[in-house]
Amino acid sequence: DAKTTQPNSMESNEEEPVHLPCNHSTISGTDYIHWYRQLPSQGPEYVIHGLTSNVNNRMASLAIAEDRKSSTLILHRATLRDAAVYYCILRGVTGGGNKLTFGTGTQLKVEL
Amino acid sequence: DTEVTQTPKHLVMGMTNKKSLKCEQHMGHRAMYWYKQKAKKPPELMFVYSYEKLSINESVPSRFSPECPNSSLLNLHLHALQPEDSALYLCASSQVPTLEYQETQYFGPGTRLLVL
Numbered sequence: 768d769a770k771t772t773q774p775n776s777m778e779s780n781e782e783e784p785v786h787l788p789c790n791h792s793t794i795s796g797t798d799y800i801h802w803y804r805q806l807p808s809q810g811p812e813y814v815i816h817g818l819t820s821n822v823n824n825r826m827a828s829l830a831i832a833e834d835r836k837s838s839t840l841i842l843h844r845a846t847l848r849d850a851a852v853y854y855c856i857l858r859g860v861t862g863g864g865n866k867l868t869f870g871t872g873t874q875l876k877v878e879l
Numbered sequence: 880d881t882e883v884t885q886t887p888k889h890l891v892m893g894m895t896n897k898k899s900l901k902c903e904q905h906m907g908h909r910a911m912y913w914y915k916q917k918a919k920k921p922p923e924l925m926f927v928y929s930y931e932k933l934s935i936n937e938s939v940p941s942r943f944s945p946e947c948p949n950s951s952l953l954n955l956h957l958h959a960l961q962p963e964d965s966a967l968y969l970c971a972s973s974q975v976p977t978l979e980y981q982e983t984q985y986f987g988p989g990t991r992l993l994v995l
Contacts, residue, residue, distance in 0.1 A: 816983075
């Protein structure tokens with residue numbers, strides 16, 4: 768399966784933008800990039816996903832590199848409620864197929 | 880309603896006990912999942928049900944026995960567990976996966992299990 772690499776942790780101040788990187792150099796042309804996050808004491812929740820073009824929704828934006836070997840999840844204004852573990856997951860023929868295979872993720876800390 | 884409910888929230892059991900975890904969703908999803916999450920680790924897939932039939936078993940020991948009695952319910956029966964099975968057990972549901980790999984999984988809050 769194609770693998771993802773994320774920093775173990777990142778810190779941000781409240782109200783500032785946060786850019787969470789993910790490397791996936793072995794991604795195939797049909798693998799989708801999904802992001803989930805897990806708030807403390809909760810189950811994971813879907814954030815966003817994309818294939819080639821940048822994507823926006825009410826929670827975040829996803830910027831995908833032109834060669835698709837990396838992507839960045841962008842939280843435009845971090846709040847304390849955004850403190851969570853963020854998981855970048857590939858899904859597709861080489862990216863785990865129907866399964867969600869979670870990596871170690873990035874622990875985001877948000878400070879006042 | 881995008882809620883997946885799990886009961887109980889917490890469970891303590893001895894190694895000789897038999898217990899069951901329950902998961903319920905009313906989103907019309909026909910795929911349901913069990914994940915196991917140890918402390919400070921990512922969730923790991925255990926089982927997948929598709930149209931109420933077991934489609935994936937990730938080589939889980941037989942002391943864990945899943946059951947999908949109908950399209951809204953998913954159970955995980957536990958018997959003769961070991962202390963190392965203590966973990967957060969997460970249930971999720973989704974539309975049945977397609978070859979487009981875009982469907983979202985909705986997770987419940989989990990059952991925190993302690994095996995003594």
